[in-house]
Amino acid sequence: MKLNVIRAYLKKEFIDLIRNKMIILTYLIPTMILILFGYGIKLEVTHTRTIIIDHDHSKLSLEIINKFSHTKYFDVKVKNLTYKQALHKIQTNQADMIVIIPPSFSKNLYKGAEIGVFIDGSFPLRAVTLQGYVEKLLIHGFNIKLPIKIENRNFFNESMRDYNAVVPGLFGLIFLVVPASLAAIIIVKEKEVGTIFNFYSAPIKKVEFIIAKLIPPFLFHSLNIFILLLWTLYLFNVPFRGNFFIFWLVSEIYILISVGIGLLVSIITSTQVAALVLSVIITVIPGFLYSGILMPISSMDKESYIEAHIFPVMYYNHIIYDSFLVGQGFKSNENVLYFIILCIYAVALIVLGTSLVKKAIK
Amino acid sequence: MEILKVKNVSVSYGKKIAIKNASFSLKDQEILGFIGADGAGKSSLLHAIAGVVSFDGEIIYKNYTYHSPKEAEKIKNEISLMPQGLGLVLYDFLSVKEHFDFFRDLRGLKKDEEYEKRLLKMAGLYEFQDRLAGNLSGGMRQKLSLILSLLARPKLLILDEPTTGVDPISRAELWDIVNEMREEGMSAIISTAYMSEASKMDRIMLFDEGEIIASGRADELIENIKDYTYEGEIESKECFSFNKRTYCLKPLNLKKATPTLEGVFFVNALKKGKKPIIFEIPKKQIDIPNIIVEAKCLTKKFGAFIADNCINLELKKGEILGLLGANGAGKTTLIKMLLGLYPIDEGELYLLGKRIKSYEDRIELKSKIGYVSQKFALYKDLTIRENLEYFAKMHGLNMSESSKKIKEYSQMLGFEEYMDNFPKEVPLGINQRFSVAAALLHEPVVLFLDEPTSGVDTVARSAFWKLIRKLKANMGISILITTHYMSEAEYCDRVAVLKRGVKIVDDKVENLHKKYPGLDFEDIFLNIYKEKQNK
Ligand SMILES: Nc1ncnc2c1ncn2[C@@H]1O[C@H](COP(=O)(O)OP(=O)(O)OP(=O)(O)O)[C@@H](O)[C@H]1O
Ligand SMILES: [Mg+2]
Numbered sequence: 001m002k003l004n005v006i007r008a009y010l011k012k013e014f015i016d017l018i019r020n021k022m023i024i025l026t027y028l029i030p031t032m033i034l035i036l037f038g039y040g041i042k043l044e045v046t047h048t049r050t051i052i053i054d055h056d057h058s059k060l061s062l063e064i065i066n067k068f069s070h071t072k073y074f075d076v077k078v079k080n081l082t083y084k085q086a087l088h089k090i091q092t093n094q095a096d097m098i099v100i101i102p103p104s105f106s107k108n109l110y111k112g113a114e115i116g117v118f119i120d121g122s123f124p125l126r127a128v129t130l131q132g133y134v135e136k137l138l139i140h141g142f143n144i145k146l147p148i149k150i151e152n153r154n155f156f157n158e159s160m161r162d163y164n165a166v167v168p169g170l171f172g173l174i175f176l177v178v179p180a181s182l183a184a185i186i187i188v189k190e191k192e193v194g195t196i197f198n199f200y201s202a203p204i205k206k207v208e209f210i211i212a213k214l215i216p217p218f219l220f221h222s223l224n225i226f227i228l229l230l231w232t233l234y235l236f237n238v239p240f241r242g243n244f245f246i247f248w249l250v251s252e253i254y255i256l257i258s259v260g261i262g263l264l265v266s267i268i269t270s271t272q273v274a275a276l277v278l279s280v281i282i283t284v285i286p287g288f289l290y291s292g293i294l295m296p297i298s299s300m301d302k303e304s305y306i307e308a309h310i311f312p313v314m315y316y317n318h319i320i321y322d323s324f325l326v327g328q329g330f331k332s333n334e335n336v337l338y339f340i341i342l343c344i345y346a347v348a349l350i351v352l353g354t355s356l357v358k359k360a361i362k
Numbered sequence: 363m364e365i366l367k368v369k370n371v372s373v374s375y376g377k378k379i380a381i382k383n384a385s386f387s388l389k390d391q392e393i394l395g396f397i398g399a400d401g402a403g404k405s406s407l408l409h410a411i412a413g414v415v416s417f418d419g420e421i422i423y424k425n426y427t428y429h430s431p432k433e434a435e436k437i438k439n440e441i442s443l444m445p446q447g448l449g450l451v452l453y454d455f456l457s458v459k460e461h462f463d464f465f466r467d468l469r470g471l472k473k474d475e476e477y478e479k480r481l482l483k484m485a486g487l488y489e490f491q492d493r494l495a496g497n498l499s500g501g502m503r504q505k506l507s508l509i510l511s512l513l514a515r516p517k518l519l520i521l522d523e524p525t526t527g528v529d530p531i532s533r534a535e536l537w538d539i540v541n542e543m544r545e546e547g548m549s550a551i552i553s554t555a556y557m558s559e560a561s562k563m564d565r566i567m568l569f570d571e572g573e574i575i576a577s578g579r580a581d582e583l584i585e586n587i588k589d590y591t592y593e594g595e596i597e598s599k600e601c602f603s604f605n606k607r608t609y610c611l612k613p614l615n616l617k618k619a620t621p622t623l624e625g626v627f628f629v630n631a632l633k634k635g636k637k638p639i640i641f642e643i644p645k646k647q648i649d650i651p652n653i654i655v656e657a658k659c660l661t662k663k664f665g666a667f668i669a670d671n672c673i674n675l676e677l678k679k680g681e682i683l684g685l686l687g688a689n690g691a692g693k694t695t696l697i698k699m700l701l702g703l704y705p706i707d708e709g710e711l712y713l714l715g716k717r718i719k720s721y722e723d724r725i726e727l728k729s730k731i732g733y734v735s736q737k738f739a740l741y742k743d744l745t746i747r748e749n750l751e752y753f754a755k756m757h758g759l760n761m762s763e764s765s766k767k768i769k770e771y772s773q774m775l776g777f778e779e780y781m782d783n784f785p786k787e788v789p790l791g792i793n794q795r796f797s798v799a800a801a802l803l804h805e806p807v808v809l810f811l812d813e814p815t816s817g818v819d820t821v822a823r824s825a826f827w828k829l830i831r832k833l834k835a836n837m838g839i840s841i842l843i844t845t846h847y848m849s850e851a852e853y854c855d856r857v858a859v860l861k862r863g864v865k866i867v868d869d870k871v872e873n874l875h876k877k878y879p880g881l882d883f884e885d886i887f888l889n890i891y892k893e894k895q896n897k
Contacts, residue, residue, distance in 0.1 A: 008467030192448030
């Protein structure tokens, strides 16, 4: 391997990315996705299995039950259960939400009576959406303030803030889509413009060319790991409970996977536009579906569950969620296994890409 | 001693065979020329030798035999390839100097100040080392690619039309350098569209439709066509005429002329049964003022650099005006100002007697002008028909109007059979004609053509000039054209010569001939440039 060749290409690539302003996009897009989606992802939730426990039996409590029953958002059952029994229903996934109207609720209304609301937090995004619905219904309908508690089967997310659920999940999306597109573009650009001849006709090895081409997107996005981490911690106030080193290492490996995908895309495309479109298409969809943002992998049906295991995003996000919210790190065998799987992905993609690159005109 | 032996080499792309069973050998320190029409297979053979495309057959370099790009890796440090196309191997965002750094590192070379300085001087780029390649003129880009291919002091130099778009002065310098390096032991294979260059080479091979059909010294090749070469130009369905000569298989009642290499193409075409295209362009009267475009002291600056310095230019009705000048003289920049593509820094511009100032004026300006750029701005992903439809739409033609026009022009300009091909599938000469058609769709009164004939083969160039002159004669269109083929200046009514952003000559061609009796136009041009050296 000749270092001068790699250095020549690296220098050229850095100058090029800076002068053609690509560098701005490299740092703007990941942050933009994180902020837009972090704030923006909200879902419509309908037919929530709701149990209302009415201890008051007043006109007001009946009215409240009525309100809940007459929207598509809630499927209401009025039951007489103890607090414990009700919680058990949530924990065994027989109900999504419990509303408890305490005795003498209507009498104490003006002294600050409270309704208890318990929402299943296992899918935090849905829980937050539901919280919004309930608040709207009670505050706007009856001007009632209420402490809502979200009951969580997967306890770690007890703080019940949707940023905790959404924002870490975006790492898997961003670092799949963006480095892949950048890598694909900067390789295909040479083909499109014709400068690829410099590679074809000089005594340069394929490996040297590929290393030189993949390092810039890899390095640029390595910095993005830290930028996105800062946003996550200080803008979204997501806690970080895991091991920073593991978080960092697995992110670098994941970026390698992404640039590996970019390399493969660059082999089958010949214009920058095509390379961009193709790399976005093949990364965005799995990046979203199997990120764990829209739906926890564990609650997927069988087919999706298997599909999720084909794409690297699930493994990466598992470790990322662990890093932010749980903190088991490599003490969990699952995390170790997932880490190994990611390493295999990275090596396999890059080796495959390198063997498929042709050093000749097609 | 033989340095290279090519045995039965064929290159094909899918079903299309680009070059079939080519065999030849190259001696040590020999300079071999490849000539032939566009698409004859020269580039493919050069690519095979340079090991950048898969091929069938066998190539032996020194004592090393290779059959594939992979096997060719071993010899790539001794070979340099400069592929065809305007500065194809350059990175727009890298400066001239950074290109040198890049290529030096790429090939693991030591920095040789003296040699690099010499190359830069030769290319006229010494003063522009900090300029980004994207801001160089077409010819400057070409010259930069060229000197970069010389940087490694290759043992075997492969140049694919290196002088396309390069001015006559630099062309002469290039030959000096190549000859000098040959003295030091280099061999070269060079394809070219300039026949005056080809005749300087040791040996020439003529390519046609994927085969090598003749080879020998220039005088040997010329010998075979002397029976068919006559003096003067005539209008005929069976004979080609170009550059003051007529080529015909049947005997003509004209004086025989000493043939040139150019004639080889025409005679070859005739022997293949090809006929010159007759352009049927309907006569039309347009009612416009006598002076179409008038530029008064136009100036364009890029930072501190003055690309065009107070240029006065008049283009009259029904006139062909040749805009000549060395690379980087400011021709393209001037045309872009006339077109409204660049803002004018100083000076005034009048079109059809009206001062062009505001944005609205510029829009109107565009609808009166047809423009073919130096790079032919065609869309690669669209077929020729779709390209034309697109241009028609851009100019606001409606569907029925545009399909009628497109049909008309494709017949008139003789590229009807290629309508459903993509631009890269057809020869450059066809692309060039359909670019002209695209520029004509909205019925402009003036055409700006920026190096339309660069890289186009001789037969296509002769057809092109016929077309240009017909357009002028029958449609009354005025044409402003740039070219580096000095012989083509003969077809202009008047020429304006630019040097470093200054207009140094503006005169009728016949007057210039009177002033420099007995010289051909290339020599006239060189003389003018030399005389005005110290301006
Ligand atoms: N955007 C730009 N920035 C800086 N310099 C520029 C820019 N565009 C053109 N130039 C310079 O202006 C000069 C004139 O360029 P122009 O393209 O007009 O030359 P030209 O006469 O058309 O040459 P050629 O025969 O090579 O096509 C050149 O030195 C070129 O490098
Ligand atoms: Mg130009």
